[in-house]
Amino acid sequence: MKIGLIQEQSLKLRMTQELKQAITLLQYSSADLLSYVQELVVENPLIDVKETYSTPYRERRTNSNKQSFIENSLKERTCLREHLRNQLIDIRMEQKERVYVDFLIDALDANGYLKDDLAELASILKVSEELLESKLYLLQTLDPVGIGARSLQECILLQLRKLPVRNAVAETIISDHFRSFAEKSWKDLSKKVNVPISEIQEIQNIIKTLEPRPGLKYESDETTYITPDLTIERVNDELHIIYNDEILPQLIINQPIKLNESNRLDTETKDYYSKHLTQGKWLQRAIDQRKETMINVMKVILHKQKEYFLYGKNFLKPLTLMDIAETLDVHVSTVSRTVKDKFVQTPHGLVSMKSFFSTKLDEVSGEVSTTSVKIHLKELISAEDKMKPLSDQKIANLLKTSYGITISRRTVTKYREQLNIPTSVIRKQY
Structure with missing residues (x-):
C-alpha cells in the first residue's frame, strides 16, 4: 500500500452568509419580517425607519385611524383564565382552596377542557383526588357553561343541566347512552329509552345549539389581523x-x-x-x-x-x-x-x-383539480335532503352527471373524510 499526496480538482457550492439570510427572508411571513427588521433597527445605528400610518387592508376596531406598524396586534378579548379568575373574586374560599382552583384553571386547554388526569394533578398538589374533584366541580359552575369538562360528553351534559328548561330524556341519553347517540344507532336507542326516533332527532337539534368548545372564544387575549402581502x-x-x-x-x-x-x-x-x-x-x-x-x-x-x-x-x-x-x-x-x-x-x-396550488385528479381527463372536486362535493352534501342523505356512491354519480367528473366511490369517501364530513348514516335526520 503506497502513501502519497493526491491533488484533485472539484467544484463546491458555498453559500455566503448574505445569501443564506436572503433565502431566510424570502420565507418569512410579513409579521416575521417586520419583527426581524425591528431587531436590526435596534442593533444597527445606521438604519432608520419612516413609519407609515395608512393600512388599507388591515381590519380594525379602534377609534383611531393612526397606528404604528410596530403594533401588529390588537387587544380585543379577555383571555379565558382572566375571565374565570374574575368570577372567583366574589366567591368566598380559603387561600389554599383558591390555589387549587387556580391550578385547575391553568391546566385548561384552549377549548376549555381539562385533559390532564385528575389523579396526576392531585399528586402534584399533594392533595386527595376527591378534594381536587370538588374544586373542579366549583370551576364547572363558572361561565362559560361547559368549562372544565374532561370530555365532550361531560361538556354537553354540563350545558344541558344549565338550560332554562331541562330535558330529562336528553340528559339520560348523553349520560348513559352517549356512544349510541353519537354513532346514530337511534333505532336501538329509541327502544332503550322508550322514546320515538323523532324525539331523539329533536334532542340532537338542541345539542347542536350548544358549544362543544366553550373556551375557544377566549382562546387569546390578543387578536392578530392578517394583512395581505x-x-x-x-x-x-x-x-x-x-x-x-x-x-x-x-x-x-x-x-x-x-x-x-x-x-x-x-x-x-x-x-x-x-x-x-x-x-x-x-x-x-x-x-x-x-x-x-x-x-x-x-x-x-x-x-x-x-x-x-x-x-x-x-x-x-x-x-x-x-x-x-x-x-x-x-x-x-x-x-x-x-x-x-x-x-x-x-x-x-x-x-x-x-x-x-392543487394536484390534478388522476381519475379524470381535463383540467380538474382536487380542490374543485372537494368544493363540488361539499355543495352536493349541503344541498342534500337531510332525511335521505346522499351515499358516497350517489355523490360519485352526481359528480359525473352534474359536473362531468368521473371518480370512484373510494375517492369520494377519502375526500369526504378529509373535509371532516360524517357518513350519510350520521348525517341523516328524522
Whole structure:
C-alpha cells in the first residue's frame, strides 16, 4: 500500500452568509419580517425607519385611524383564565382552596377542557383526588357553561343541566347512552329509552345549539389581523397585482461619512461603520428582491388561475410548485419559500398563496383539480335532503352527471373524510 499526496480538482457550492439570510427572508411571513427588521433597527445605528400610518387592508376596531406598524396586534378579548379568575373574586374560599382552583384553571386547554388526569394533578398538589374533584366541580359552575369538562360528553351534559328548561330524556341519553347517540344507532336507542326516533332527532337539534368548545372564544387575549402581502384587483375583465408596500416601514440608510483615505478614523471605527453600512444596504436589497420574487410568482399564478380570480373557487385548476418553478426558471424550493405564510386579497376573499396550488385528479381527463372536486362535493352534501342523505356512491354519480367528473366511490369517501364530513348514516335526520 503506497502513501502519497493526491491533488484533485472539484467544484463546491458555498453559500455566503448574505445569501443564506436572503433565502431566510424570502420565507418569512410579513409579521416575521417586520419583527426581524425591528431587531436590526435596534442593533444597527445606521438604519432608520419612516413609519407609515395608512393600512388599507388591515381590519380594525379602534377609534383611531393612526397606528404604528410596530403594533401588529390588537387587544380585543379577555383571555379565558382572566375571565374565570374574575368570577372567583366574589366567591368566598380559603387561600389554599383558591390555589387549587387556580391550578385547575391553568391546566385548561384552549377549548376549555381539562385533559390532564385528575389523579396526576392531585399528586402534584399533594392533595386527595376527591378534594381536587370538588374544586373542579366549583370551576364547572363558572361561565362559560361547559368549562372544565374532561370530555365532550361531560361538556354537553354540563350545558344541558344549565338550560332554562331541562330535558330529562336528553340528559339520560348523553349520560348513559352517549356512544349510541353519537354513532346514530337511534333505532336501538329509541327502544332503550322508550322514546320515538323523532324525539331523539329533536334532542340532537338542541345539542347542536350548544358549544362543544366553550373556551375557544377566549382562546387569546390578543387578536392578530392578517394583512395581505398582495392584492388582486379586478378592473372590468383585467386583473392587476398590487404589492402592499405598507406592510413594512420604509427603510432609511444613514451615511453621514464616506470611507476614504481622508477620513481620520481608526481601523476599528472604520470596520464598525463599514459592517453596519453593508448590513443596511443588504437588508434593502433583500427586501426588494423578496418583493420582486413574490410579484413574479403571483404573475404566473394569475396567468394560470385567471378563471379562478374571475369566476370563483370552482374554477381552480391543477397547479404545482414545479409548474411555477419551470416557468420562472428557478428552483422549486424558491417558489415554496415565496408562497410560505403569504396572503393574497382576491375578489373572492383573503386566501393564502398556497391555496392556489392543487394536484390534478388522476381519475379524470381535463383540467380538474382536487380542490374543485372537494368544493363540488361539499355543495352536493349541503344541498342534500337531510332525511335521505346522499351515499358516497350517489355523490360519485352526481359528480359525473352534474359536473362531468368521473371518480370512484373510494375517492369520494377519502375526500369526504378529509373535509371532516360524517357518513350519510350520521348525517341523516328524522
